Amino acid sequence: MSLPPINPDKTASGIALDPQTLERVIPESRRPDGTVRKQIKIRPGFTPQEDVRRFRGTKQAQQDANALPKGHIIGWTPPPSSQASSSAAKPMSKSAKKNAKRRENKKEDKKESVADDWEDDDDEPTTAAGVTAAPQSSAAETERKKVPRSSTGSAHTAESPNWAEAPDDGALASELEKLQVK
Template identity: 75%
Template structure:
C-alpha cells in the first residue's frame, strides 16, 4: 500500500483524508482573529450536499463520453497544411470561369496595393533631382558594377530612406 499524500486533496466542502489515521476530516484552520478551529471528524458514509453529484443515467453518461467537442461540425476536416495547385479537371465550365475571375480580381487588388505610397509625406519620391533630407545619403549617384546589383542597391537605398525615424 502506498503512503498517503502529505497535503491531502480536499473535496468541494473541504473534507480531506487524514494521512495519519486515514479518516475523513475537515482539517484545522485559522480564523481571521488568529484563533484556530479544531479538526472535525466526518462520519463514515456521510456526503455533504456540496459534494453530491448530479444524477446521470447510463444513457446520459454514455452520451457524455461519446460527445463531440463544442463547436465541432460533423464531416468538416481542416484544410491541408501544404498548398497544392488547384486542379480544374473536376470543375464545370462556369466554375472554371468563376475561378479565372477570382484570380483577375486578386491580381488587380495586388496591383492597387503596390500603387499606394508607403509615406504620404514624401511627395518628392518621383523627383530624383531633389536634395536628400537631413541625415540621408543621396542615392542618385552613378555606381560601377553589375546592372542587377545597382538596381537592387537603389531599391535598398529607397527603402532605407522611407524608414527614416524622427
C-alpha cells in the first residue's frame, strides 16, 4: 500500500483526507493574529453546499462532453506541423535561394536606413530614396525648434542653433511683456 500524499488535494470547501487516519477533515490553519484553528472532522457522507455539483441530465452531460472548445471555428483545421519539417529536409531550388538572399538584403537595407542620431532627422527630413527634402516650416516646428536642447551640449552656430545657449531676446522680451500684470 502506498503512502498518502503529504499535501492532500482540497475540495472547494477546504475538506481534505487526513494522511494518518484517512478521514475527511478540514486541516488546522493559522489565523491572521497568529492563533491556530483546530482540525475539524467531517462526518462520513456529508457534503457541504460549496461541494455540491449542479445536476446535469444524461443528455446534457453527453452534450457537454462533446462540446467544442470556446472560440473554436467550425470547419477550421490547424495547419499540419509536418510541412515545416519536410521543407527543411528538402534542398532549396535555385530560385528559392535567390529569393531568400533578396529577403536578407532587404532586411539589412532596412536596418541600415534607420538613423542612429535622431536629432538629425528633425533638422533635415529625408525622403524614402534617402534624398534630403526641402525643409518645410510650420508653426509647430518653429515652436519645437525653440525648445532648449541642453542634451546636445553643442555651441550655438548659424547651421545648428542651440537655443539653450543663445535664446532669441526679442521673443523672450515679448513673452515677458505678456506675463506682466497691469
